[in-house]
Amino acid sequence: MMDFLHLTPVEWAAIKLSLRVSGWAVLGSLPLGVLTAWVLARWRFPGKSILDGLIHLPLVLPPVVTGYVLLILLGRKGVLGKFLYDTFGLTMAFTWKGAVAASAVMAFPLLVRAVRLSVDSVDQGLEKAARTLGAGPIRVFLTVSLPLMIPGIITGTILAFARSLGEFGATITFVSNIQGETQTLPLALYSLTQVPDGEIGALRLCIVAIILAMTALLASEWMSKRFAAYIKG
Amino acid sequence: MLNIHVRKRQGDFTIDAGFSVGDAGVTALFGTSGAGKTSIVNMVAGLSKPDSGRIVLNGRSLFDSEQGINEPPERRRVGYVFQDARLFPHLSVKANLTYGMRLVPHTERYVNFDEVVRLLGIEALLDRRPARLSGGEKQRVAIGRAFLCSPALLLMDEPLASLDQSRKSEVLPFISQLSTCFSTPILYVSHILDEIEELADNLVLIDKGAVVAAGPFDQLKTSRELAELMGKTGVRRGMPSRGLKIAS
Numbered sequence A: 001m002m003d004f005l006h007l008t009p010v011e012w013a014a015i016k017l018s019l020r021v022s023g024w025a026v027l028g029s030l031p032l033g034v035l036t037a038w039v040l041a042r043w044r045f046p047g048k049s050i051l052d053g054l055i056h057l058p059l060v061l062p063p064v065v066t067g068y069v070l071l072i073l074l075g076r077k078g079v080l081g082k083f084l085y086d087t088f089g090l091t092m093a094f095t096w097k098g099a100v101a102a103s104a105v106m107a108f109p110l111l112v113r114a115v116r117l118s119v120d121s122v123d124q125g126l127e128k129a130a131r132t133l134g135a136g137p138i139r140v141f142l143t144v145s146l147p148l149m150i151p152g153i154i155t156g157t158i159l160a161f162a163r164s165l166g167e168f169g170a171t172i173t174f175v176s177n178i179q180g181e182t183q184t185l186p187l188a189l190y191s192l193t194q195v196p197d198g199e200i201g202a203l204r205l206c207i208v209a210i211i212l213a214m215t216a217l218l219a220s221e222w223m224s225k226r227f228a229a230y231i232k233g
Numbered sequence B: 001m002l003n004i005h006v007r008k009r010q011g012d013f014t015i016d017a018g019f020s021v022g023d024a025g026v027t028a029l030f031g032t033s034g035a036g037k038t039s040i041v042n043m044v045a046g047l048s049k050p051d052s053g054r055i056v057l058n059g060r061s062l063f064d065s066e067q068g069i070n071e072p073p074e075r076r077r078v079g080y081v082f083q084d085a086r087l088f089p090h091l092s093v094k095a096n097l098t099y100g101m102r103l104v105p106h107t108e109r110y111v112n113f114d115e116v117v118r119l120l121g122i123e124a125l126l127d128r129r130p131a132r133l134s135g136g137e138k139q140r141v142a143i144g145r146a147f148l149c150s151p152a153l154l155l156m157d158e159p160l161a162s163l164d165q166s167r168k169s170e171v172l173p174f175i176s177q178l179s180t181c182f183s184t185p186i187l188y189v190s191h192i193l194d195e196i197e198e199l200a201d202n203l204v205l206i207d208k209g210a211v212v213a214a215g216p217f218d219q220l221k222t223s224r225e226l227a228e229l230m231g232k233t234g235v236r237r238g239m240p241s242r243g244l245k246i247a248s
Helices: A009-042 A048-060 A063-074 A079-088 A096-121 A124-132 A137-148 A150-166 A169-175 A185-193 A199-232 B037-045 B093-101 B113-120 B135-147 B165-182 B193-199 B224-230
Strands: B002-010 B013-021 B026-031 B052-057 B060-064 B078-081 B153-157 B186-190 B202-207 B210-216
Touching: A009 A048, A009 A096, A009 A137, A009 A150, A009 A185, A009 A199, A048 A063, A048 A096, A063 A079, A063 A096, A063 A169, A096 A137, A096 A150, A096 A169, A124 A137, A124 B078, A137 A150, A150 A185, A150 A199, A169 A185, A185 A199, B002 B037, B013 B037, B013 B202, B026 B037, B026 B165, B026 B193, B026 B224, B037 B078, B037 B153, B037 B186, B078 B135, B093 B113, B093 B135, B113 B135, B113 B165, B135 B153, B135 B165, B165 B186, B165 B193, B186 B193, B202 B224, B210 B224
Parallel strands: B013 B210, B026 B186, B026 B202, B078 B153, B153 B186
Antiparallel strands: B002 B013, B002 B052, B052 B060, B202 B210
């Protein structure tokens, strides 16, 4: 029984890589996600619906297409990829950093949608009140709007984290399936189903995936409750 | 001293109003609902922009369409008590009260925290979150918060409108008390004459976006303009139970 539950080094590596990739993907895209949600909810400018569409594209495109687009853009010879390599020495293609990029792009629309809802729920009367109390726009955003957006930010973060943990199509297309470098949990699970005697390992990873997803959901639920209780005083 | 003359078109309704507010005491802006009172007050606060005109507070232009001046609300030193208290739900009462105060340089503060808290009788509420306050308590905190910014002028837009009768008498006395205590000039918007009788030193009568009369309350209270305004719907003689004056 204990043997069955024992994870192999390859499986462990995949789990740790998945957590690292998802963590960075969410942390990295959070500030931009909040900003984008704010801009889409509050600003009016020409081309807004195009920006909105571009951000939501990964949600409706086949993930393989998104992965291929990333490969074209961020590959060593791609427009952005060449720039990143020349200026920062950063290689995206076939590295775990590329997996982070793929996860972030795929999870971004979910993050933006959740945060945007919370921007809409912020009472602009409170922001005006803060202005008359002497706070400039940036201070109002940081001390009034942002704290009141926390429920949406929690939901968005958890959704994006879960989406990143599950990311498969864009990742395998963009950075391939390299053990220890880009083989995240879903890729490892897939690989195990492709080899003889892989079933038990696949089952173990399947259980781990369920535990991780449940933990994320429960954590989000707990944080939302804590926030509601905090507001109630 | 506030001098204002503003024009603004809102759909097929035009505001074209000019009046002054003295250095101390309460000036009431009185008129039917929809006469443009809130719009005028919002322009003074900087929350909405007039099409043209001037707003000058103590010799400083807050808005001047000819010179292209439009100071943002946070630089006007104009306090605002809204109809709904608009307390920040994520901050304690104490943090709400000090939100604006902390942004005012020490040398420009003339309103003392302890004094405001004592005068408003909100000592026991300081650690609470706004969700745990009654309507009257919320409005008292909002009034304290606005005073603590040590404003050059304080705007009050029907601060009692969302309160029921007994709550009103819980808030009204504090307004005149604080105004006298710190000699902050107040521009008080209302469509209820009883509130104004109790508070106002001066009166500005507004109808259809224009000033129909302005002057000391004692002179205007028997005027034809006020009588005409009172004949319209939308202004109220006031509280049915005049005898109920409870100071809490």
